[in-house]
Amino acid sequence: MRLNDLAPEKGQRKSRKRVGRGVGSGSGKTAGRGSKGQNARSGGGVRPGYEGGQMPIHRRLPKRGFKNPFKKTFAVVNVQDLNRFEGQSVVDEAVLIRSGLVKGDRDGIKVLGKGDLQVPVTVRINQISESARQKIEAAGGKIEVI
Known part of the structure; x- marks a missing residue:
């Protein structure tokens, strides 16, 4: 055939x-x-x-x-999702996209405080909630808001 x-x-x-x-x-x-x-x-x-x-x-x-034409939409990443990265690693937008945590169209990324963090990571991000900031610093990590 x-x-x-x-x-x-x-x-x-x-x-x-x-x-x-x-x-x-x-x-x-x-x-x-x-x-x-x-x-x-x-x-x-x-x-x-x-x-x-x-x-x-x-x-x-x-x-x-009312539909706000200037509304900003942020991709959400929780603190517990950052456990997949190794200690002392730098987590920024490119790393989050590569790992599949962030997808689609957005105006920035915001880290929220759901869950616990066991690894110390440096987070370079657009926005962060106060509870997420406390949990990252308690785990020995650093935050850089860009």
């Missing part, structure tokens, strides 16, 4: 419908678009969300709250 001998089973693939190929094909003349009107024209049709002049649902529903 060769690659050029491979073919799908009979009836497994359905050929696409070819419209506008004569009256005898069943989809000739207007090619399934009906007679005249906006949808019959090339490039015709209504935009997404258009409801024929009725007030669209996105305008009928009430708007609530």
